[in-house]
Amino acid sequence: MEMAERVEELRQTLNQYGYEYYVLDRPSVPDSEYDRLMNELIQIETDYPELRTPDSPTQRVGGAPLDAFVKVTHDTPMLSLGNVFSKEELVEWVERIEKDLGYTPTFVAELKFDGLAVSLKYENGRLVRGATRGDGTTGEDITQNLKTIRSIPLRLNEDVTFEVRGEAYMPKRSFEQLNDERERNGEPLFANPRNAAAGSLRQLDSKIAASRNLAFFAYGLVSQDDLVASHDESLDYLKRLGVAVSGDYTTCQTADELWDYIETYVTKRSDLPYEIDGIVIKVAGYEEQEQLGFTAKSPRWAVAYKFPAEEVVT
Numbered sequence: 001m002e003m004a005e006r007v008e009e010l011r012q013t014l015n016q017y018g019y020e021y022y023v024l025d026r027p028s029v030p031d032s033e034y035d036r037l038m039n040e041l042i043q044i045e046t047d048y049p050e051l052r053t054p055d056s057p058t059q060r061v062g063g064a065p066l067d068a069f070v071k072v073t074h075d076t077p078m079l080s081l082g083n084v085f086s087k088e089e090l091v092e093w094v095e096r097i098e099k100d101l102g103y104t105p106t107f108v109a110e111l112k113f114d115g116l117a118v119s120l121k122y123e124n125g126r127l128v129r130g131a132t133r134g135d136g137t138t139g140e141d142i143t144q145n146l147k148t149i150r151s152i153p154l155r156l157n158e159d160v161t162f163e164v165r166g167e168a169y170m171p172k173r174s175f176e177q178l179n180d181e182r183e184r185n186g187e188p189l190f191a192n193p194r195n196a197a198a199g200s201l202r203q204l205d206s207k208i209a210a211s212r213n214l215a216f217f218a219y220g221l222v223s224q225d226d227l228v229a230s231h232d233e234s235l236d237y238l239k240r241l242g243v244a245v246s247g248d249y250t251t252c253q254t255a256d257e258l259w260d261y262i263e264t265y266v267t268k269r270s271d272l273p274y275e276i277d278g279i280v281i282k283v284a285g286y287e288e289q290e291q292l293g294f295t296a297k298s299p300r301w302a303v304a305y306k307f308p309a310e311e312v313v314t
């Protein structure tokens with residue numbers, strides 16, 4: 001078989017196995033099979049360096065540490081969300097939307113992951129840039145570190161060009177293991193998974209980021225073309241492309257349904273393998289989002305219900 005064909009075949013197989021393992025958490029082959037194919041690809045790319053490309057699964061852990069992060073400007077600002085802290089405030093927010101639209105739209109309720117907001121730019125299905133939110137307009141290029149996150153695909157199932165927005169986070173188990181290790185080494189502990197994720201993604205040496213077992217959930221996409229017509233469709237579309245999307249979202253028709261969803265997670269959140277600090281509620285339809293627009297710093301068509309701060313058990 002032609003070497004280039006074998007390389008492409010190995011890449012597609014390894015990307016599929018990686019997706020099953022890291023995104024679906026449902027591997028279809030034993031680790032030994034994955035490692036065998038990965039070693040074959042590494043060997044071929046070593047013998048034929050011209051066949052090695054940035055989107056190869058062998059290129060997840062970058063080269064030499066950076067001296068600094070390059071600043072990037074977000075074509076579409078990464079806005080922050082307005083917050084509500086009670087059912088009354090949530091009902092007021094829903095009523096304002098009903099008044100603006102003249103009817104009650106469909107809402108999507110999702111988990112609010114407590115990590116670091118990031119932007120992933122894909123061109124023709126390949127990850128070309130990963131960046132932090134920064135101040136919403138200017139972030140930092142942390143592509144090398146984000147490529148080490150196994151649930152971030154380097155190559156999508158379709159050659160689309162768009163931007164994915166989501167949260168890079170550290171699962172609770174990774175956080176506990178990291179702090180146990182730091183305690184053994186007499187290093188300062190991280191206060192919480194969010195700080196640990198932020199600290200990991202600020203590392204100039206991507207080998208350190210790669211060692212921190214970070215994960216990622218997409219929660220939106222930005223595109224110039226009309227790929228989908230609503231937010232819930234965008235989540236299904238991202239899943240189809242091989243991007244990690246949390247399955248814990250639901251559509252709601254009323255404030256009461258939204259509040260029921262919030263209440264289930266007030267208790268359920270402690271059982272989740274990652275931290276959440278609230279529930280994000282969005283108007284589902286892109287036309288309604290367009291109609292509602294933005295305030296100076298936040299969308300009018302989305303809000304975050306923040307859980308009460310947990311009493312710290314001393």
Ligand SMILES: NC(=O)c1cc2c(N)ncc(C(N)=O)c2s1
Pocket residue numbers: 079080081110111112113114115117167219280
């Ligand atoms: N700042 C933002 O727009 C968002 C921030 C977050 C977050 N931290 N977690 C989840 C979502 C979501 N499910 O939409 C959003 S949206």
